[in-house]
Amino acid sequence: MKSIFKTTIIGLLAIFFASCQEEQLRVHFPASMPVFDNASVAETAITYGDSITLSVGVSDPLTPLSTLSIKVVVGDEIIATEKIRTKDQEATYTQKYSVPFVARMPHGAEVEVHLSSENIEGTKNDTIIATTIASRPTIPSVFLVTSTSSVELQLTDAANHIYTAEGLTFGNNISFRLATKVNRFKKIDWTNPENLIFGWVGGQLGLADVTIEGTTTTVSGDLIKLYDPTLVGFKKITLDLFNFTVQGEGDKLMPATVMNINNFNTVQLTSIDHMNVAKKEDWKSTVMYLGEGTEMTITGLSDVANCMNPTFFEPTGTNTVKFLGITGIYTVYFYPGLEYVFVEQPNAVYPDALWLVGVGAGPARTPGVKTNSWNWNSPLEYHFCRKVSEGVFESVFFAEHEIEPTAAEPWRLTFGVKFMHQRGWGGEESSQNYQLPANGYLFSPSPNDKGNFAGTPDFKNLPGIYRFTLDINTKVSTFEKIK
Numbered sequence: 290m291k292s293i294f295k296t297t298i299i300g301l302l303a304i305f306f307a308s309c310q311e312e313q314l315r316v317h318f319p320a321s322m323p324v325f326d327n328a329s330v331a332e333t334a335i336t337y338g339d340s341i342t343l344s345v346g347v348s349d350p351l352t353p354l355s356t357l358s359i360k361v362v363v364g365d366e367i368i369a370t371e372k373i374r375t376k377d378q379e380a381t382y383t384q385k386y387s388v389p390f391v392a393r394m395p396h397g398a399e400v401e402v403h404l405s406s407e408n409i410e411g412t413k414n415d416t417i418i419a420t421t422i423a424s425r426p427t428i429p430s431v432f433l434v435t436s437t438s439s440v441e442l443q444l445t446d447a448a449n450h451i452y453t454a455e456g457l458t459f460g461n462n463i464s465f466r467l468a469t470k471v472n473r474f475k476k477i478d479w480t481n482p483e484n485l486i487f488g489w490v491g492g493q494l495g496l497a498d499v500t501i502e503g504t505t506t507t508v509s510g511d512l513i514k515l516y517d518p519t520l521v522g523f524k525k526i527t528l529d530l531f532n533f534t535v536q537g538e539g540d541k542l543m544p545a546t547v548m549n550i551n552n553f554n555t556v557q558l559t560s561i562d563h564m565n566v567a568k569k570e571d572w573k574s575t576v577m578y579l580g581e582g583t584e585m586t587i588t589g590l591s592d593v594a595n596c597m598n599p600t601f602f603e604p605t606g607t608n609t610v611k612f613l614g615i616t617g618i619y620t621v622y623f624y625p626g627l628e629y630v631f632v633e634q635p636n637a638v639y640p641d642a643l644w645l646v647g648v649g650a651g652p653a654r655t656p657g658v659k660t661n662s663w664n665w666n667s668p669l670e671y672h673f674c675r676k677v678s679e680g681v682f683e684s685v686f687f688a689e690h691e692i693e694p695t696a697a698e699p700w701r702l703t704f705g706v707k708f709m710h711q712r713g714w715g716g717e718e719s720s721q722n723y724q725l726p727a728n729g730y731l732f733s734p735s736p737n738d739k740g741n742f743a744g745t746p747d748f749k750n751l752p753g754i755y756r757f758t759l760d761i762n763t764k765v766s767t768f769e770k771i772k
Contacts, residue, residue, distance in 0.1 A: 321351035323406035323414045327381075330402060330421050337390035337423055338485075338496070343402055348379040352408040360403040361386050363423060364395050375406070388423055390485070390496055392533035396425045425450070426485065428469055431528055432477075435465045439475040442467075442528050450530040459523040461539065464512040466497070467528065479506050489513050494533040518542075518618040519578060544580020544616060550589030550623050550630070558622075558667040563648040563659050563701050572667070573623040579632070580616045584609055590628065595654050597630045599754075600675045600685045614675055622668050629654055633673035639710035643682040643718065643759065645672040649704030649744060650686045653754045655772070657687030661706075665713050674708070680762040682708070685771070689752035690730075690744030704731075704744035708759055718759060726768040742766070 327346035335341060347357060354375035361368040369386045388400055400421040407413045431442045431452050442452035467487035470478040478484050479499055488497040490510035498509040515523060515537045523537035553573035561567045579585075587608050590596045594604040602610040614632065622631040629652045634642065650672070651660040660669040674682040690704035710716035719740025720733035730748035734741060742757075754772035 318352040318408075318410055320410070320412070321349055321408070322412050323347050323349045323354060323408055325404065325406065325414065325416050328402075328404055328416055328418055330400070330418055332421050334422050334424065335388060335400070336426050337388055337394050338426065340385045340387045341400060341402075341421055343382075343384050343386065343418075345382045345404060346380075347375065347406045349408050350378070352410050352412070353378055354380055355407045355409045355411075357382060358403075358405040358407075359384075361388070362401045362403060363388060363398050364393065366391070366393065368400075390426065392493075393531060394423070394425065398423050428452075428485070428530065430469075431487075431530070432468050432471045432475075433465050433526060434468060434471065434475070434477050435463060439471060440526070442526060452528040452530060453525065455525045457522075457524050457526065459526075459537075459539075461518060461520040461522050462514075462516045463523060463537075464514050466508075466512060467535070479508075487513070494535060518576070542578045544583040544612070545577045546583060546585055548577070548585050548587050548621070548630075550587075553621070553623055560660065560667040560669040561662050561664045562669070563662050565662070565701070570624075570626060573625070575621050577619055577621050578617070579612045579614060579619050581612060581614060583612050585612060589623075590630070592628075596628050598632060598685070599653050600672070600683065601632050602630075624652075624667075624669065627652055627654060627658070627660075631668035631673075633668060633712075635712055637673075637712075639716060640680070640761075641676060642711075643674040643676075644709045644712050645674055645684050645686075645706055645757065646670070646709060647704075647706030647741065648701060649690055650688045650706065653685045653687055655687075655754075657689065657752055657754070659687070659689055661686075671712070673712075674759075677758070681758065681760050683756055683758040685754060685756045687752070688755045690748040690750070692746065692749050704748060705741050706757075707739070707741050718761065720766075722764055723759070724763075724765045726766055728768065731766070731768050742768075 325347050327344060329344050331342040347354065357373045357375050357380065359371045368388055373382055399419045400423050402418040405413055405415045429444060433440050433442060440454045440457060442454045445451055445453045466477060468477045468484055470481045470484035472478045477486060479501060486497045486499060487494060488508065488510035489512060490497055494513065500507040513535060519542055520539040521542055523539045525538040528535045550573060553575045556572050556574045557569060558572050559567055559569045584605055587593050587610060593608050593610060597610055601612060601614045603613055605611050617634060619632045619634055646663060648661055649659060651658050662670045664670040672684040672686055674684040677683055688704055691702035693699055693702050696702055708718040717740060720742045721740055725731050725733060729745055731742045732745050734743050753770045756769050756771050758767045
């Protein structure tokens with residue numbers, strides 16, 4: 290041990306003396322500071338979208354130069370940065386920098402060029418050039434151009450650079466570009482060099498680059514899209530050309546009061562059941578705006594009370610139901626094989642939604658049948674839970690727990706589920722963290738089972754319609770038979 294300690298000390302000393310020797314052998318230069326012999330920007334006034342021309346001459350009377358750092362700033366926005374390697378005791382550099390027309394560019398702002406020259410001894414000299422004023426382009430109006438029409442947005446708030454158009458008749462899903470110039474056909478004038486054309490560039494509203502080669506016009510970025518499924522359509526468009534945002538307004542949809550299954554569209558879905566049998570079948574589906582507490586008249590079902598998911602629908606008559614879910618846009622599915630209606634919001638995630646997946650369950654109808662599996666292909670395989678209140682979710686379904694040790698794969702017959710934060714694998718609520726139902730029907734096997742809620746022997750051969758409620762606030766779960 291002492292030998293190792295001595296060896297380590299000797300090694301450290303060797304490194305120390307070597308570094309000292311290297312420092313002593315390095316050429317040292319007298320203390321001096323870089324001097325900016327010339328530092329100027331050619332342009333005194335520009336419009337955003339133009340460029341500035343920087344010329345720099347720097348020298349050091351005694352010490353070789355090392356680097357020249359450049360930063361171009363407008364307001365709080367850093368426009369460009371660059372670091373140049375400088376050698377010897379003199380260096381010159383000329384470069385153009387574009388000052389783009391982007392969000393939050395103030396009118397009449399100074400374009401600051403921050404310069405920092407450093408010599409090889411680490412001594413720096415900094416300076417700032419602020420001789421250029423940048424102005425916003427004059428834009429009296431902007432044209433919104435779709436594939437079939439165009440409207441002119443007028444400047445309605447010059448101080449804040451707000452443009453609006455009202456009295457529009459667009460639908461609730463539009464795609465377009467914005468331009469300051471259109472031709473006589475009210476289309477974007479691609480050939481006009483003064484035309485400012487806006488699209489969806491880099492995930493935000495921005496100026497698009499246009500390249501014309503012969504008869505081919507290439508435009509950077511994508512179309513701007515406005516979509517609001519809760520609106521009848523867009524009646525007003527507002528463009529904020531300071532913050533570079535665009536938004537639409539319109540009349541809100543009224544929640545549906547009629548659901549006619551016969552008017553749904555046909556879709557093909559593949560379902561895999563708890564025995565791993567896959568079926569590809571024709572379903573019917575549509576998208577509807579459903580309102581909490583709204584009564585709906587149902588057409589196209591033989592038994593409304595038995596054919597609509599009670600998690601979301603409460604029968605109020607022979608062919609009427611009340612919607613229990615939160616008001617919003619839902620995908621509605623009808624499965625002809627069981628004559629059953631499901632609803633879900635496919636992109637909903639926690640804390641606005643929970644999803645239940647597993648085996649031993651199926652649609653809440655009689656006679657009951659198990660259809661659920663550990664898959665996400667169709668609503669037969671999982672359940673979209675209803676948000677009852679903040680942090681409280683529930684799902685109503687048919688459940689059956691069978692214990693058959695001699696079966697080829699006994700687990701396929703049992704009841705075992707878990708709550709997920711999304712439609713698919715990812716975040717989840719582990720049963721290990723919850724107080725289990727008082728009836729003793731469910732237990733949490735172990736952390737190795739990844740937080741499943743599993744059936745107990747007390748739950749064996751008690752098929753029926755059950756309501757499963759999860760309270761995330763109190764960490765309490767309830768599982769009760771309702772039919």
